[in-house]
Amino acid sequence: xxxxxxxxxxxxxxxxxxxxxxxxxxxxxxxxxxxxxxxxxxxxxxxxxxxxxxxxxxxxxxxxxxxxxxxxxxxxxxxxxxxxxxxxxxxxxxxxxxxxxxxxxxxxxxxxxxxxxxxxxxxxxxxxxxxxxxxxxxxxxxxxxxxxxxxxxxxxxxxxxxxxxxxxxxxxxxxxxxxxxxxxxxxxxxxxxxxxxxxxxxxxxxxxxxxxxxxxxxxxxxxxxxxxxxxxxxxxxxxxxxxxxxxxxxxxxxxxxxxxxxxxxxxxxxxxxxxxxxxxxxxxxxxxxxxxxxxxxxxxxxxxxxxxxxxxxxxxxxxxxxxxxxxxxxxxxxx
Amino acid sequence: xxxxxxxxxxxxxxxxxxxxxxxxxxxxxxxxxxxxxxxxxxxxxxxxxxxxxxxxxxxxxxxxxxxxxxxxxxxxxxxxxxxxxxxxxxxxxxxxxxxxxxxxxxxxxxxxxxxxxxxxxxxxxxxxxxxxxxxxxxxxxxxxxxxxxxxxxxxxxxxxxxxxxxxxxxxxxxxxxxxxxxxxxxxxxxxxxxxxxxxxxxxxxxxxxxxxxxxxxxxxxxxxxxxxxxxxxxxxxxxxxxxxxxxxxxxxxxxxxxxxxxxxxxxxxxxxxxxxxxxxxxxxxxxxxxxxxxxxxxxxxxxxxxxxxxxxxxxxxxxxxxxxxxxxxxxxxxx
Numbered sequence: 001x002x003x004x005x006x007x008x009x010x011x012x013x014x015x016x017x018x019x020x021x022x023x024x025x026x027x028x029x030x031x032x033x034x035x036x037x038x039x040x041x042x043x044x045x046x047x048x049x050x051x052x053x054x055x056x057x058x059x060x061x062x063x064x065x066x067x068x069x070x071x072x073x074x075x076x077x078x079x080x081x082x083x084x085x086x087x088x089x090x091x092x093x094x095x096x097x098x099x100x101x102x103x104x105x106x107x108x109x110x111x112x113x114x115x116x117x118x119x120x121x122x123x124x125x126x127x128x129x130x131x132x133x134x135x136x137x138x139x140x141x142x143x144x145x146x147x148x149x150x151x152x153x154x155x156x157x158x159x160x161x162x163x164x165x166x167x168x169x170x171x172x173x174x175x176x177x178x179x180x181x182x183x184x185x186x187x188x189x190x191x192x193x194x195x196x197x198x199x200x201x202x203x204x205x206x207x208x209x210x211x212x213x214x215x216x217x218x219x220x221x222x223x224x225x226x227x228x229x230x231x232x233x234x235x236x237x238x239x240x241x242x243x244x245x246x247x248x249x250x251x252x253x254x255x256x257x258x259x260x261x262x263x264x265x266x267x268x269x270x271x272x273x274x275x276x277x278x279x280x281x282x283x284x285x286x287x288x289x290x291x292x293x294x295x296x297x298x299x300x301x302x303x304x305x306x307x308x309x310x311x312x313x314x315x316x317x318x319x320x321x322x323x324x325x326x327x328x329x330x331x332x333x334x335x
Numbered sequence: 336x337x338x339x340x341x342x343x344x345x346x347x348x349x350x351x352x353x354x355x356x357x358x359x360x361x362x363x364x365x366x367x368x369x370x371x372x373x374x375x376x377x378x379x380x381x382x383x384x385x386x387x388x389x390x391x392x393x394x395x396x397x398x399x400x401x402x403x404x405x406x407x408x409x410x411x412x413x414x415x416x417x418x419x420x421x422x423x424x425x426x427x428x429x430x431x432x433x434x435x436x437x438x439x440x441x442x443x444x445x446x447x448x449x450x451x452x453x454x455x456x457x458x459x460x461x462x463x464x465x466x467x468x469x470x471x472x473x474x475x476x477x478x479x480x481x482x483x484x485x486x487x488x489x490x491x492x493x494x495x496x497x498x499x500x501x502x503x504x505x506x507x508x509x510x511x512x513x514x515x516x517x518x519x520x521x522x523x524x525x526x527x528x529x530x531x532x533x534x535x536x537x538x539x540x541x542x543x544x545x546x547x548x549x550x551x552x553x554x555x556x557x558x559x560x561x562x563x564x565x566x567x568x569x570x571x572x573x574x575x576x577x578x579x580x581x582x583x584x585x586x587x588x589x590x591x592x593x594x595x596x597x598x599x600x601x602x603x604x605x606x607x608x609x610x611x612x613x614x615x616x617x618x619x620x621x622x623x624x625x626x627x628x629x630x631x632x633x634x635x636x637x638x639x640x641x642x643x644x645x646x647x648x649x650x651x652x653x654x655x656x657x658x659x660x661x662x663x664x665x666x667x668x669x670x
Contacts, residue, residue, distance in 0.1 A: 034424070049426070050468065053463075087371065091468040122369040126391070131387075133459070
């Protein structure tokens with residue numbers, strides 16, 4: 001049986017984090033990152049993720065790209081909360097000492113660290129099946145973190161960049177790319193291995209976005225996280241209406257998935273995009289759009305938070321669109 | 336070829352942590368924990384460790400004890416620096432969802448978290464070979480962390496508790512315990528699975544200890560870390576003289592290793608004890624001893640920092656004692 005990771009953690013470990021609440025802990029497990037109050041003015045964000053060989057990546061994945069992806073994915077969690085990276089630790093398990101692999105991996109790591117201004121501050125290297133756990137630390141002015149639980153009825157839903165490129169990349173890696181130009185293959189592989197870290201964009205959205213996260217599990221799953229957390233906090237039933245015609249997709253993605261319905265399904269269910277998904281009150285929408293334009297960050301309004309439950313999809317003509325796929329879940333049988 | 340973990344990290348990842356030095360980073364990889372300046376008055380300590388099945392523990396290890404050990408070992412790193420725990424994250428890879436195992440593991444985790452006042456603040460659960468990476472965060476008043484690099488000639492060397500109990504436990508687990516009482520078996524297994532976290536002791540030693548760490552790799556290896564770091568910082572050659580008759584060992588340990596030379600070898604080379612090893616200037620020795628006595632923490636003076644190189648061992652009669660074993664090294668062939 002597939003049990004989602006958050007459910008696993010919640011069920012078994014709730015006692016471990018309730019045992020000893022400390023005054024510094026503002027937000028525990030469940031959001032992209034935990035929040036700790038470090039001083040009157042600053043909060044610390046903490047996020048951790050593991051990638052295992054055979055589960056999250058293939059054994060022959062190029063080490064440089066793997067490192068890039070691993071660090072970027074983690075920094076994306078901080079970025080989604082409006083955090084500024086401070087540093088990261090790396091726990092690396094290696095089956096053997098392969099100098100060439102290590103050189104490539106460390107180069108990829110250094111490149112992503114440089115781009116994010118997020119240095120390696122510590123680590124542990126052990127013997128074992130190839131696995132990497134990265135924990136990133138970031139900071140945010142007290143109370144300004146973008147959490148998952150602040151969405152309200154009437155808020156507009158935005159995503160950055162394009163959706164589904166990582167899903168298209170996986171399709172290409174698994175089934176080949178006969179019909180694609182090498183340029184488009186490159187665009188998709190880069191989307192998968194080097195997802196854009198929306199650090200500056202999310203920092204600009206502090207105070208404007210009522211809720212937000214990065215799209216790791218796919219829009220359906222992740223938007224549900226916002227709805228669930230925000231419903232619980234506001235003690236009301238929040239749902240979402242999403243216009244499938246407004247979903248931003250790349251031309252490379254469209255080449256891989258030529259059918260429109262297929263495009264919609266993959267765009268809303270494909271994981272690993274690490275784009276931001278935020279909710280913004282209507283009266284702040286213009287300001288948010290303008291700030292993103294200044295940063296040249298594509299920022300698409302795809303829907304609205306409504307009273308109700310779940311996510312309803314519709315097209316440009318406001319006709320209901322049925323989605324058959326579910327969001328990505330860890331502990332699934334496939335990659 | 337066995338390459339020590341710190342050498343691996345240093346060689347390949349130095350560029351990743353030099354790429355983007357941030358003003359907050361006071362101490363990077365190499366000590367028990369990294370130090371980040373979070374405010375004018377407080378520093379954050381960050382430490383990470385991984386335990387892999389088949390490398391650091393056996394597949395049939397009792398989950399509750401495994402969790403205890405995993406968290407305690409990590410918190411010990413913070414404690415060794417005089418840090419006060421703030422919280423920890425857990426990255427857990429599981430081959431399957433085994434409710435019984437998870438219940439035991441989470442109970443052990445909760446027990447150690449409660450004792451250390453260190454709550455779980457976040458985590459990641461993924462599919463893969465059994466592996467756990469714990470990262471602990473702690474805090475220390477600015478500038479008061481006990482680092483590895485402050486030892487000076489004339490400082491006295493102390494250890495807490497007893498040495499070699501974890502090595503004796505491994506011996507018992509591997510070769511049986513026919514000659515031991517069940518009480519002594521229990522003492523040794525507890526030393527291995529539930530090492531004492533010297534949180535309060537190390538906090539009391541702030542400002543008294545010039546250098547310190549927790550004994551994870553064995554006294555020889557770990558004392559060398561202090562000598563190497565302190566020699567580099569003071570630009571002098573520091574060595575150590577250790578009185579083997581002063582090494583504190585338990586009666587259970589002596590039952591497992593009845594020969595005196597064997598006791599000495601195991602006490603100085605056995606890893607996984609997680610006792611503190613600190614250097615204290617002679618003029619502060621009485622104060623330190625008194626504070627440890629108040630906490631009922633066994634605190635044995637085992638030697639002295641001298642001008643020279645390496646560690647010289649001698650007995651009560653000041654005769655040289657030759658040690659044949661080396662300290663524990665990761666990436667070795669055996670567990």
